[in-house]
Amino acid sequence: MRLQRQEPAERLVKYLEAIRLALGELLEHDPRVFLYGQDIAGTFGGAFKATKGLAERFPTRVLNAPISEDAITGIAIGAAQEGLVPIIEFQFADFASIAFNQLVNHAATMHWRTGQTCPMVARLPVGGTPGGGPFHSQMVEGWLTHHPGLVVVAPSTVADAYFLLKDAATCTDPVVFCEHKYLYYHLAADFDPRRAEHLPMGRAAIRRSGTDCTVVSWSGMVHEALKAAEVLAGEHEIECEVIDLRCLRPLDADTILESVARTGRLVVATESWPFGGVTAEILAVVASEAFQHLDAPPQRLAALDTPIPFHPALFAAHHPDAARIAALVLETVSF
Amino acid sequence: MRTVPVASTVPDELRLAHLRWMILARVIDDRLATLYKQNALAGSAFLGRGQEALSAAGGIYLRPGDIFAPMIRDQAGRLAFGEDPLDVFRTCLGRRTGNTRGRDGNVHRGVHVGDRRQLAFISHLGAMVPATVGALLGKRLKGELRGTDTPVGMVSIGDGGMAAGAAHEGLNAAGIERLPLVVMVANNQLSYSTYNDRSFACRHLVDRAAAYGFTGRTCDGTDADACLATMGLAVAAARRGEGPQMVVAELLRLAGHGEHDDASYVTPELRSRFGDCLPLTERTLKNQGVIDEAGLAKLWDEARQISQRAYEQASSEPEPDPAQEDWCAYSARNLRSGL
Numbered sequence: 210m211r212l213q214r215q216e217p218a219e220r221l222v223k224y225l226e227a228i229r230l231a232l233g234e235l236l237e238h239d240p241r242v243f244l245y246g247q248d249i250a251g252t253f254g255g256a257f258k259a260t261k262g263l264a265e266r267f268p269t270r271v272l273n274a275p276i277s278e279d280a281i282t283g284i285a286i287g288a289a290q291e292g293l294v295p296i297i298e299f300q301f302a303d304f305a306s307i308a309f310n311q312l313v314n315h316a317a318t319m320h321w322r323t324g325q326t327c328p329m330v331a332r333l334p335v336g337g338t339p340g341g342g343p344f345h346s347q348m349v350e351g352w353l354t355h356h357p358g359l360v361v362v363a364p365s366t367v368a369d370a371y372f373l374l375k376d377a378a379t380c381t382d383p384v385v386f387c388e389h390k391y392l393y394y395h396l397a398a399d400f401d402p403r404r405a406e407h408l409p410m411g412r413a414a415i416r417r418s419g420t421d422c423t424v425v426s427w428s429g430m431v432h433e434a435l436k437a438a439e440v441l442a443g444e445h446e447i448e449c450e451v452i453d454l455r456c457l458r459p460l461d462a463d464t465i466l467e468s469v470a471r472t473g474r475l476v477v478a479t480e481s482w483p484f485g486g487v488t489a490e491i492l493a494v495v496a497s498e499a500f501q502h503l504d505a506p507p508q509r510l511a512a513l514d515t516p517i518p519f520h521p522a523l524f525a526a527h528h529p530d531a532a533r534i535a536a537l538v539l540e541t542v543s544f
Numbered sequence: 545m546r547t548v549p550v551a552s553t554v555p556d557e558l559r560l561a562h563l564r565w566m567i568l569a570r571v572i573d574d575r576l577a578t579l580y581k582q583n584a585l586a587g588s589a590f591l592g593r594g595q596e597a598l599s600a601a602g603g604i605y606l607r608p609g610d611i612f613a614p615m616i617r618d619q620a621g622r623l624a625f626g627e628d629p630l631d632v633f634r635t636c637l638g639r640r641t642g643n644t645r646g647r648d649g650n651v652h653r654g655v656h657v658g659d660r661r662q663l664a665f666i667s668h669l670g671a672m673v674p675a676t677v678g679a680l681l682g683k684r685l686k687g688e689l690r691g692t693d694t695p696v697g698m699v700s701i702g703d704g705g706m707a708a709g710a711a712h713e714g715l716n717a718a719g720i721e722r723l724p725l726v727v728m729v730a731n732n733q734l735s736y737s738t739y740n741d742r743s744f745a746c747r748h749l750v751d752r753a754a755a756y757g758f759t760g761r762t763c764d765g766t767d768a769d770a771c772l773a774t775m776g777l778a779v780a781a782a783r784r785g786e787g788p789q790m791v792v793a794e795l796l797r798l799a800g801h802g803e804h805d806d807a808s809y810v811t812p813e814l815r816s817r818f819g820d821c822l823p824l825t826e827r828t829l830k831n832q833g834v835i836d837e838a839g840l841a842k843l844w845d846e847a848r849q850i851s852q853r854a855y856e857q858a859s860s861e862p863e864p865d866p867a868q869e870d871w872c873a874y875s876a877r878n879l880r881s882g883l
């Protein structure tokens with residue numbers, strides 16, 4: 210995975226720190242906000258330490274929850290109806306399957322069914338890391354974007370980890386916030402929230418401009434796409450336009466369609482599974498709305514269609530990377 | 545477990561108010577059953593027949609600032625907590641004027657009368673337990689649960705729903721937080737067609753109360769005085785800050801699961817074990833001179849008028865119009881506009 214800095218210096222802000230910073234500011238400035246999740250309180254601060262130090266500052270508003278993903282989510286929904294803004298943490302996104310019902314049937318339907326809003330944020334550590342195995346590595350946007358009413362975001366940068374979390378907490382709809390576990394400690398940037406600019410939630414970002422092929426990705430895979438684009442530019446004089454979706458639902462189809470109109474070619478790269486999901490949605494939109502612009506069949510690259518393997522060698526084979534993105538772009542460009 | 549002595553200390557005024565809600569609920573439910581047979585409802589009808597004594601006893605102790613998460617057989621409790629019968633017919637007829645505007649129906653309405661908040665039930669049994677716990681946690685964070693006369697949250701659940709994982713998780717969390725939750729369990733002996741022996745293996749559902757850190761009580765759900773006394777103690781204890789409370793009432797569902805169901809699986813033996821709380825209450829109150837024949841007739845008459853008026857108004861109101869719907873599930877404007 211390509212990183213903005215290999216060895217983060219002291220002044221650089223890590224992706225995880227940006228999340229912690231946003232959480233701390235939200236707690237400080239919005240009395241409606243509280244945090245609820247497993248092992249997030251005390252001096253421990255969560256399995257990944259996203260809430261480290263926050264319970265000391267806000268002891269009544271950073272609360273440990275029992276292993277009850279269904280209840281954690283249902284409790285957030287009930288509290289949201291009392292006017293609070295709950296931010297719940299799942300220890301791993303994989304365990305959100307236990308909360309599936311509360312997310313898709315309760316939170317997501319609330320506004321449409323009853324006219325009441327359900328502002329809440331569910332923070333989900335997503336994505337594969339070597340050794341994570343089948344139950345600590347999953348991406349969940351495939352099933353959560355399917356349901357109307359949920360906002361699903363997946364920041365790929367330090368700035369977005371901060372700003373999208375802030376946006377999520379001020380959104381009146383329930384937001385599923387997918388934070389990539391690998392980026393937590395491996396991604397760092399020179400980031401000052403007072404100076405940084407950001408796009409609103411719901412808009413995709415063009416991370417690299419190019420004219421030969423549009424490469425769409427999100428979350429950790431954006432960094433592989435950027436690495437592939439660099440290699441393709443240096444070694445093949447192919448200029449990729451790399452789009453970071455940031456928000457998967459709603460989907461910023463306009464930015465994708467406009468880019469495809471310029472490049473005529475599309476590769477969508479994800480570490481999710483291949484069947485259905487966000488990649489299929491993007492290909493369907495482009496095939497039906499930008500058919501006349503396409504110079505090659507739109508392509509997608511996903512993980513292999515099995516549970517996520519444990520052994521690093523198997524994981525590497527299962528997980529898409531820059532080399533495979535570059536190969537698919539080459540194929541598409543030479544079609 | 546504490547079984548409350550039947551000898552009632554409930555004032556006659558409250559017993560009469562309770563009876564009034566029972567009768568109104570029965571009249572509305574009967575009307576819904578008729579409308580179902582006439583194919584006039586947008587969906588099925590789910591009745592609380594036989595459960596009115598318990599349900600009304602729950603709702604009657606609630607007050608502004610409290611939370612009520614009713615289940616499918618709580619018409620009586622909803623009314624006692626302030627629900628307007630108009631909302632019942634609007635929702636069941638799928639009218640645009642109703643709380644769910646025809647987007648959802650029947651028992652899924654979540655009606656707010658002032659600050660009397662009824663949570664909008666989702667079908668998934670058990671799911672409303674954590675939501676009620678969360679509403680109470682929200683109240684605590686807002687500082688509304690201080691002192692010894694706090695708001696409470698009441699969630700209604702059946703013997704079937706008690707088996708759901710969400711119920712377990714929610715009860716466990718309520719115990720941990722020591723919230724003023726009152727869980728009103730209507731053991732109507734049936735989970736759709738399934739008898740208790742296939743829903744749980746503990747001796748009595750109230751045995752679970754201790755396991756979750758609740759105070760548990762039981763009562764005869766066909767005995768209005770027992771229901772009033774028991775629910776009264778539970779709600780008062782919750783208000784005083786004594787932590788979560790569970791009441792398990794034994795009764796029988798005197799209807800199909802919904803009106804589409806003939807309940808042919810109810811054996812004569814099961815049927816013979818339970819009476820109907822409504823005539824039983826009428827008889828008791830009459831025998832004790834709390835009400836006479838004329839007073840009863842008046843209650844039924846009033847209930848029929850209220851129900852008829854509500855039905856007539858709701859049925860004269862517009863149905864939803866697909867062309868006027870925005871067909872967008874988001875509330876946030878910037879997300880709705882298609883960016």
Ligand SMILES: Cc1ncc(C[n+]2csc(CCOP(=O)(O)OP(=O)(O)O)c2C)c(N)n1
Pocket residue numbers: 616617667668669701702703704705706708730732734735736797801
């Ligand atoms: C999670 C879930 N599974 C299945 C159902 C379908 N269902 C609706 S009501 C019901 C029986 C409920 O029994 P109980 O909780 O005892 O309540 P009662 O209907 O007897 O009042 C079932 C199985 C459901 N609503 N939710």
